[in-house]
Amino acid sequence: xxxxxxxxxxxxxxxxxxxxxxxxxxxxxxxxxxxxxxxxxxxxxxxxxxxxxxxxxxxxxxxxxxxxxxxxxxxxxxxxxxxxxxxxxxxxxxxxxxxxxxxxxxxxxxxxxxxxxxxxxxxxxxxxxxxxxxxxxxxxxxxxxxxxxxxxxxxxxxxxxxxxxxxxxxxxxxxxxxxxxxxxxxxxxxxxxxxxxxxxxxxxxxxxxxxxxxxxxxxxxxxxxxxxxxxxxxxxxxxxxxxxxxxxxxxxxxxxxxxxxxxxxxxxxxxxxxxx
Numbered sequence: 001x002x003x004x005x006x007x008x009x010x011x012x013x014x015x016x017x018x019x020x021x022x023x024x025x026x027x028x029x030x031x032x033x034x035x036x037x038x039x040x041x042x043x044x045x046x047x048x049x050x051x052x053x054x055x056x057x058x059x060x061x062x063x064x065x066x067x068x069x070x071x072x073x074x075x076x077x078x079x080x081x082x083x084x085x086x087x088x089x090x091x092x093x094x095x096x097x098x099x100x101x102x103x104x105x106x107x108x109x110x111x112x113x114x115x116x117x118x119x120x121x122x123x124x125x126x127x128x129x130x131x132x133x134x135x136x137x138x139x140x141x142x143x144x145x146x147x148x149x150x151x152x153x154x155x156x157x158x159x160x161x162x163x164x165x166x167x168x169x170x171x172x173x174x175x176x177x178x179x180x181x182x183x184x185x186x187x188x189x190x191x192x193x194x195x196x197x198x199x200x201x202x203x204x205x206x207x208x209x210x211x212x213x214x215x216x217x218x219x220x221x222x223x224x225x226x227x228x229x230x231x232x233x234x235x236x237x238x239x240x241x242x243x244x245x246x247x248x249x250x251x252x253x254x255x256x257x258x259x260x261x262x263x264x265x266x267x268x269x270x271x272x273x274x275x276x
Contacts, residue, residue, distance in 0.1 A: 009185035012226045015255040019222075025256040026079075029088045036091040037061070045097075052106065052129035053122060060106035060126050061086055062133060063093045069102040071136035071169070073273065074127050075262075078144025078175075080183075081111045081119055082191055092262040095270035101139070104130035112191045116148075116180070116202050123149045124159035137169040141273055143259060144227075147176020147217075151204035151234060154213040165210060172216040172273045175227050175255055178205040178234040182226065205234050209243040216246045216272055220253030227255065248272065 006012050016022030040046035045064040052058050073096045077089050085107040093103035106126035108119050131138055142150035151173050153160050160168075177183060180199040183192065200206055209215070215238055219231035228249065235245040250258060250269070261269030 006182070006226070009182060010187055012224060013183065013186055015224060018224060019254045019256065022254075022256070026084060026088050028256075029091070033088055033090040036063075036094060037087075040064075040097075047133075050129070050133075052126045055109050055122070057085065057107040057109050058122060058125070059086070060104050060130060061090060062130060063090070063097055063103045063105075065097045065100045065102060067100070069134050069136065070100040071102070071139065072130055072134040073101050073103045073139045073141065074130060074150070075103060075105045076123055076140070076142035076146035076149045077105070077107075078142070078146045079110075080188060080192075081114075081116055081145045082188065083110065089259075092259055094263045095261070095265045095267060096274060098265035099270065099274055101274060102130075102134045104134075106130075112193060115193060115198065117198060120149055120152050120202060121159045124153065127153065127160065128164055131164055131167065136167075138164070138167045139170045139172070139273060140168060141172040141174060141262075142176070143174045144255070145177055147173035148178055148180070148202070148204060151176060151178060151215070152202060152207070154210050154215070155204060155207040156210055157201070157207060158210070166212070168212075170214050170216065170273065170275070172218060172269075173231075173234065174218045174269075175220065175223060175258055176204075176217065176230060176234065177227075178230050179203050205230075205237050208241055209238045211242065213238070214244045216248065218248045218250065218258070218269060218272070220255065220258040221249050221251045222254045223258070224255070246272075
């Protein structure tokens with residue numbers, strides 16, 4: 001018999017080094033994101049840098065469809081809670097906007113200035129602020145660290161208030177990091193400062209989902225094994241706690257190309273995101 005054991009936790013959770021031309025991301029997103037913002041700003045359908053809190057990065061962009069929105073999608077970015085901001089991801093709103101939904105994309109205060117628990121509270125505030133501007137159902141989606149943050153919103157210890165939680169129709173976590181314990185073993189934890197208490201309080205896989213949650217866990221078939229495992233892990237555990245869950249492994253997609261589907265109204269990822 002053969003057994004598998006992770007011995008290099010940094011390698012297990014490193015993406016770009018294991019993707020052909022992987023060093024082009026996240027820079028490859030900058031121009032399409034800016035072009036999309038400029039186009040919607042010219043059309044009067046972009047509200048940029050809206051404040052949801054007092055901190056410098058407590059801002060979100062809101063992109064609007066033509067006509068009255070059918071609801072609100074909130075996209076939460078990744079970057080291991082350490083990097084990036086809302087400006088890299090604007091173009092990912094295209095698919096949902098084409099189907100009649102408004103899309104909010106927030107920035108948040110990064111670690112080590114913040115902690116993961118604090119980021120969760122900021123995302124809760126961002127969702128609440130966006131929900132005040134757009135009526136109807138709310139759909140949450142996030143990538144990588146953002147997947148952890150959106151799943152966290154639908155746990156029984158969520159920082160969201162009950163009125164907002166009741167409006168949430170679906171959570172779609174893309175390549176999410178749902179168990180923080182392995183991340184503690186990475187060298188980056190010198191900046192993240194995750195400890196045992198925070199893993200128990202902030203790992204969706206170690207928390208109970210609210211009864212109303214509908215969860216989709218989506219990952220690329222060409223991603224690192226740990227991301228595929230974490231993707232299945234959350235759905236497996238939450239299914240055992242009564243949640244409605246689905247696991248999707250999209251063939252041939254890696255950790256960055258997995259997001260491409262959000263740009264297309266008819267792509268299976270966008271269809272799954274907005275399914276009623």
